Amino acid sequence: KAGVTQTPRYLIKTRGQQVTLSCSPISGHRSVSWYQQTPGQGLQFLFEYFSETQRNKGNFPGRFSGRQFSNSRSEMNVSTLELGDSALYLCASGFTGEGEAFFGQGTRLTVV
Amino acid sequence: AQRVTQPEKLLSVFKGAPVELKCNYSYSGSPELFWYVQYSRQRLQLLLRHISRESIKGFTADLNKGETSFHLKKPFAQEEDSAMYYCALYNQGGKLIFGQGTELSVKP
Secondary structure, eight states: OOEEEEEEEEEEOTTOEEEEEEEEETTTTOOEEEEETTTTTTEEEEEEEETTEEEOOOOOOOOOEEEEEETEEEEEEEEEEOOOOOEEEEEEEESOOOSSEOOOOOOEEEOO | OOOEOOOOEEEETTTTTTTOOOOOEOOOOOEEEEEEEEEETTTOEEEEEEETTTTTTTTTEOBBTTTTTTOOEEOOGGGGGOOOEEEEOSTTTTOEEEEEOOOEEEEO
């Protein structure tokens, strides 16, 4: 069974630009969650989608948004990028989203 | 506030020695706790969850509600156990609250 796939693996963007990251969950999983990982703050929850509905959202500004499609694939978007948005963005999928999560390898975003 | 604390950033032991990675949590309610592990150049993966009470790769973790702890233990560490370990608390709606992680280094 294929694992969680995130694309692209690496991105370099300029301040003020926007970016879209993609996540393909494991087949059959309906929950997709997103995390930001930085050396200073560790792993922080961004949001979670289940069957195309956002169920929960972390404490991030409105510049961070996401969506989920009917095939459970998910995208997250960050608008008006800031230097502090440089991080590893991890996507995780699960059957129910109740703690047991399968993680992708992440997208490394660098904002210059 | 819900919080997970892993007090040690780095834990270094010799092969064959016992290892205990500490995790304390703050949660009002009945907690669901997990340990995730990330080996070098691999993705973050689930090691164990408290409700299953399984032993995975020789690791066990017991939930102590009185001490609000969920420490990870292994009686005899192996070099292949060297990795980053994260304790996590399930909140609701797909949200995991992670500790800052403990890097375990097992020396030969």
